[in-house]
Amino acid sequence: MKMFVKSGGECQDHTSSGESVCTDGPTRPVMEMKESKLCPRFASKVFNDPIHGHMEFHPTLVKIIDTPEFQRLRFIKQQGAAYFVYPGASHNRFEHALGVVHLAGQFLKRLQEEHRPIRNRDILCVQIAALCLDIGRAPFSDGVMMDQQNRNPSAVIFRTLENNLHLNLNEADKTFIEEMITGEGPWNGWPVEKRFLYDILNNRNTAVGVKLFDSVARDCYNTGLEANFDHRRVIQRAKVLPVNGVNQICFSVKVLGNMFDLWHTIVALHSKVYQHRVTKNIKTMQVFHYQDNLLFARHENIMQEIHSHNLLYFDLPEVQGAVQGAVQGAVQVAVPPIHIHQMHFYKMNGDILTVDEVDAKIEALNQRNTVTLQ
Structure with missing residues (x-):
């Protein structure tokens, strides 16, 4: 040098x-x-975050962050339609992803102090998975039903980025990262003694992971809801212990009160933000509006294509407007426009049950009566 x-x-x-x-x-x-072994001649970067303060990122992570595929997350609201209810909830999935990466690194470094088998390379692989966890997030993805093969395009995008950026990951690393992104087994990426690494982002046993930590902290901060939960104390009291012969992430009984605070805060977020009646109304109107336009224009499969990695930029306002204008130009019978910004919402006139729904309710009632009689 x-x-x-x-x-x-x-x-x-x-x-x-x-x-x-x-x-x-x-x-x-x-x-x-110093040059990075995985990513030579590339500098690390520091982001200043209102939730976690200064966050430093490995050069390999910076390469992924600086791609168009990841930068598009700047245009996707973390809370979507809740922004119409809480004007402060303008945070995007971009900063949420960065926060999850930061917390994953902090969590693993804490575990590394007492559990020596955790390597720095393991920490980096978990952080790459955290960075790519929502990279395939599509518009209205929580309101549009997709077929199974398009359910998680993030793993496909990660593999494409890895090939284009030459991240120098071996096959075990790639398999581990993809399994963390999809949340599906057979968990062949890492040996049995390191299976607990899969639970850093989304814990399969307790649902307590760094993705949840950042979501709660960031959503409360931007909506103005009071958050009594302190994720730093929970991370400090975590250990890797054998449970039925398998290493798992465990928490001290001293943070039991913090866990109660966590779930109490989540209940408040669901009742006041996520499931707010106006939020759900707007989300429904948005999904129906775009589906109706595209179906009238005889683009039956385009809603599935929107969720593939080929149409990632649909979230950009100018592209979204262009698609809508082009579709409406092909529609013979105009679809009524929506007036969300004027707060003109759908009115509830009533609902009906389909035959299948009635049969399902009868079956559930019969099973309940059978259990009661026994």
Whole structure:
């Protein structure tokens, strides 16, 4: 490696140290940078976040962050239609993903202090999975039913990015990251003694993971709801212990009160934000409006294509408007426009049950009566 010089400083060669140093004069160093083994000649980056403060990211993560596929998350609201109810809830999935990556690193470094088998490479792989967890998130993805093959495009996008960016991951790393993204087995990416790494983001046993930690903290902060839960204390009291012969992430009984605070906060978020009647009304109107337009224009499969990685930029306002305009131009019978911004919502006139729904309710009632008689 060589020493680079700025503003007339001296230049020296430190090939033995393996470091590149810039100096602004003969003695005072102004910058020192080490090359990453996984991502050479690429700098780390620090983001200032209102929730977690300064967050530093590995050069490999920076390469993924700087791709168009990840940058599109800047245009997807974390709370979607709740933004119409809570004007402060303008946070996007971009900063949420960064927060999850940061917490994953903090959590694993804490576990690493007492559980030595955790390598720095393991931490980086978990952070890559956290970064790509929502990278395939599509517009109205929580309101539109998709077929099974398009249910999780994030893993497909990760594999494409890995090939394009040359992240130097081995096959075990790739398998592990994809399994963390999809949340589906057979869990062949990592050995049995490290299966607990799959539970860092979304814990399969307790549902308590860093993705939930960041969501609760960020949603409460931006909606103005009071959050009594402190994820830092929970992380500090976590350990890796054998449970029925398998290593799992366990928490001290001292944070039981914090766990109660967590679920109490989640209940409040669901009742006041996620399941707010206006939020659900707007979400329904948005989905119906775009589906109706596209179906009238005889693009029956386009709603599925929107959720594939080929139409990621549908979330951008200008592209969304262009698609809507093009579709409406092909519609012979105009679809009534929606007036969400004027707060003109659908009115509830009543509902009916289909034959299948009636049969399902009768079957459930019969099973309940059978259990009661026994």
